[in-house]
Amino acid sequence: MCIALVATASAASAETYHWLQYAPDGLEARAVTDQAACPAAEVDGVGKAMTIRAAPGTQYPVTMCALPIAADARSATIAGVPLALPRAELKRIAVIGDTGCRLKGQAVQACNDPQQWPFRLIADVVAQQKPDLVIHVGDYHYRETPCPAGEAGCAGSPYGDNWPVWRADFFAPADTLLKVSPWVFVRGNHEDCERGGQGWSRALEPYAFDVAKGCNGIGKPFIVRLRGLSLAVIDVATAREERVDEAQAQLYREQYRSLAEATAGPTWILQHRPIWSPGGTFSGKLIGDSKTLAVAASGAIPDSVTLILSGHHHLFQVLNYQNLPVQIVSGNSGDILNPGTVTDPAGWTVNGVTVQSGMHMPGSFGFSMFEKQNDGWQVTNYTRLGIPRASCLVKDRTAACAPK
Ligand SMILES: [Fe+2]
Structure with missing residues (x-):
């Protein structure tokens, strides 16, 4: 009786999260546990040892573990629980972004109220739809100061x-x-080393954890190679927004240019901050575009890139330009929403670039789902309850949109 009680208490105290993520060298299983040792792993019925990616440290009394997973693995478990492996066909991609609960000075969100901070609901609604891939476009960590x-x-x-x-x-x-x-x-500005960067670097950063610094600097782009689609993931967490930072612009220009050789066929850029996209109109001005990334991207993004997928603004937005990739912003999955009303952005001029058509939809929590069509991707933004709000067919460098 006593032994059973002890065993139950021990099992109950173990806390483990695990997932499968794309990294520069392919698929990688990750786990975080409050135990000293990594959890047991099995791939195709064979036991595998996860390696410690980040040992427990100050403020992080947990062990972060990693295990590369071969692309042709058929089954895998971590701590006896199945790991979601890629499906044979990539048909549906869910996008969430800007998910955490805001606690910063005067900005206080009711983290305990699922109506005010609905991320758990949204994550569960997305899970019910069983997408083939989930993209998080950045900004996970939002609780910076005490609840008043x-x-x-x-x-x-x-x-x-x-x-x-x-x-x-x-x-x-x-x-x-x-x-x-x-x-x-995708790394957001909330994951820079001044904010939630230690947790990012230990748990989610695609490259090895920088133990000496405790927080990784800007990561190089990496490419997720899917069937018929490449995803170029770029770390723009610290890119200066309100003015041009020449050194950063040079770095990002080289990164954009490198995509011409690094990718083949249709490519989406995944970066937290959009480029020629305002978060809305404030005091009569369109605010929130990136001055540094605009200089970097000008003439440097290869023709193969059809879409830039971002968050950062807490809304759903689709912007068509001339001779540029479509910009989609899907950052309405939890944090306090951008103010404003649904607006037709056609005719907006953002840092010298004119918006031809699209949608600007603040005011609702939710997520987006891309569904493969014969000739492109249908992207639909859903409310937190899974009700469609708006949908666009993204084909080449255009998005044809209609409200639902
Ligand atoms: Fe952001």
Whole structure:
């Protein structure tokens, strides 16, 4: 009786999250556990040892583990729980972004209220749709300062760059979805080394954890090679927005140019910050485009890139330009939404670039789903309850849109 009780207590105290993500060298299983040792792993019925990617450290009393997974693996488990492997056909890609709960000074979100912070609901609704791939376009970590005294909506919330925040903002609410599909993680500005960068670097960063620094610097782009589609993942977490940073512009220009050789066929750029996209109209001005990335991208993005997929603005937006990839922003999955109303962006001029057509849709929490068609991808933005709001057919460098 006593032995049984001890065993039960021990099992209950173990906390493990695991997932499969795309990394520069292919697929990688990852796990985070509050145990000293990595969980047991099995691939095609054969036991495998996960390696420690990041040992427990200050503010992170958890072990981060990794295991490369061969592209032709048929089954895999971590701690006896199945890992979601890529399906034979890539038909449906879910996109979420800007998912955490805002606690920063005067900006206080009711993290304990699923109506005010609906990320768990959204992750579960997406999981029910069983997408073939999940893309998170960045900004996971939002709890930077204490919940003010007397605020019941966020009472008890952790804050800072530490494991309790990463667990509360991302891993706990995303747990079901982490086990449903492989993931591509994009680094947001909330994951720079001034904010949630330690947790990013330990858990989700595609490259090896920089143990000496405790937080990784800007990562090089990497390419996710899918059947008929390449995803170029670019770390623009620290790209200066309101003015041109020449050194950064040079770096990103080289990265954009490198895609011509690094990719073959249709390519989407995945980067947290959009380029010629405002978050809305503030005091009569279109605000929120990236001055540095605009200089970097000008003449440098290869013709094979048909789409730039971003978050950063907490809304759904589709912008068609001339002779540029379509810009889609899907950053409405949890954090406080951008203000404003649904607007036709046709005719907007953003840092010298004119929007030909598209959609600007603030005001609703949700997620997006890309569905493969014969001649392109149908992208639909859904509410947090899974009700379609708007849909566009993305084909080559155009998106033909209609409200639902
Ligand atoms: Fe952001």
